[in-house]
Amino acid sequence: MIRKTVNNVQEALEGVEDSMTFMLGGFGLCGIPENAISELVKRNIKDITCISNNAGVDDFGLGLLLKKNQIKKMVSSYVGENAEFERQMLSGELEVELTPQGTLAAKCLAAQQGFPAIYTPAGYGTEVSLNKETRKFEDKMYVLEEAYKADFAFVKAWKGDEAGNLIFKGTARNFNPNMCGAAKVTVVEVEELVPAGELDPNQIHIPGIFVQRIFQGKDYEKRIEQRTVRPKK
Numbered sequence: 001m002i003r004k005t006v007n008n009v010q011e012a013l014e015g016v017e018d019s020m021t022f023m024l025g026g027f028g029l030c031g032i033p034e035n036a037i038s039e040l041v042k043r044n045i046k047d048i049t050c051i052s053n054n055a056g057v058d059d060f061g062l063g064l065l066l067k068k069n070q071i072k073k074m075v076s077s078y079v080g081e082n083a084e085f086e087r088q089m090l091s092g093e094l095e096v097e098l099t100p101q102g103t104l105a106a107k108c109l110a111a112q113q114g115f116p117a118i119y120t121p122a123g124y125g126t127e128v129s130l131n132k133e134t135r136k137f138e139d140k141m142y143v144l145e146e147a148y149k150a151d152f153a154f155v156k157a158w159k160g161d162e163a164g165n166l167i168f169k170g171t172a173r174n175f176n177p178n179m180c181g182a183a184k185v186t187v188v189e190v191e192e193l194v195p196a197g198e199l200d201p202n203q204i205h206i207p208g209i210f211v212q213r214i215f216q217g218k219d220y221e222k223r224i225e226q227r228t229v230r231p232k233k
Contacts, residue, residue, distance in 0.1 A: 001196055004164035004214045009035045012187045012213045016040070016152060019072075021049040023108065023153040023179040024062065028054060028081070028225040031172030032061050035189045035217040036154040041065060049073040051148055053104060053175050055085045060223055069093070075148075077101040081225060100128065103145055105175060110147035111182035112210065117146045150183035156217070157206075160190040161199050164208025173205060181210030189217035 006012045013036065022040075026032030040048070041064050048071045055074055056063040065071050066084050073095040079085050088094035099107070100122040110118045119142035123129050133144040155176045158169035166188060168176055180186050193216040 001163070002208065003162045003196075004208060004211050005162045005193065006213050006215050008215060009039045009189065009217070012036070012189070012215050013039050013043070013152075015185065016043065016045055018045055019047040020045075020151040021051065021149065021183075023148065023150045023183050024050060024052040025153075025155045025174065025176030025179050026053065026061070027171065027174035029056065029061055029223045030225075031156050031168070031174055031176055032056070033154040033156040033187075033189050033217075034061075034220055035215075036187060037061060037064060040070070041068065044068070044070065046070050047072045049075065051075045051104075051108070051150060053101065054078045055082045057081050057223075057225060058084050060221070066094070073097065075099060075104070077104050098128075103128075105178050107145055107148045108175065108178040108182045111149065112178060112180060115147055117144055119143065120145055148182060151185065153179040153181075153183035153186045155179055155186060155188045155211075157188055157190045159192045159194065159199065160188060160211075160214050161194050161196045161208070162214070163196040164188065164211030164214050165196075165199055165204045166190070166206040166208075166211065167199060167203055168205050177206050180206045185212045186210060187212070188214045190214060191217060191220065 075097045089096050103122050121142050124141045124143050129143045157166040159167045188211050
């Protein structure tokens with residue numbers, strides 16, 4: 001039987017070094033790999049290039065890495081909730097590559113599926129398309145976007161088994177599935193880890209072939225980025 005399990009986050013991050021490129025799943029603070037991020041902070045891994053939809057907030061998620069100046073470059077779509085990110089970007093301390101959200105997801109998926117590049121209409125005629133190949137298909141212009149290359153992909157799933165099969169819960173099924181298998185090593189942390197064969201095959205979102213390491217996470221805070229409630233009547 002194929003077993004992808006490791007005992008803890010320390011074993012899961014074996015081989016992580018300075019100056020690597022990491023993919024990190026999540027949208028806002030939903031479905032982020034909290035344990036993996038905390039371990040990167042503890043190890044003080046530096047000069048990181050992060051491919052992630054956003055940069056967390058000042059005191060949580062990728063914001064913890066930004067706070068310690070561990071991130072050299074952010075490849076992101078939306079970064080509006082992090083004041084420290086803004087400060088580092090405007091001061092020139094942090095290199096930033098802004099990417100349309102759909103393009104970011106598609107470039108991860110292309111890497112997962114083994115495609116070297118994709119054509120997308122998003123960004124044509126803007127700064128996004130500068131110095132990139134463009135081509136017309138059926139009277140519409142497209143931009144050639146190369147698939148991402150990363151050393152590690154850090155993913156958060158709700159439930160997984162020892163063979164690496166994964167189920168995501170609710171909106172945590174955001175960028176996480178696209179990043180599975182899109183890097184040299186995919187590390188998955190799950191809230192619940194079960195023996196192989198216990199998951200209903202019809203419910204599995206990502207098969208274990210895309211996963212190299214899986215472990216059961218702990219102490220999830222699951223913060224809400226912006227909590228909005230109706231006023232009392």
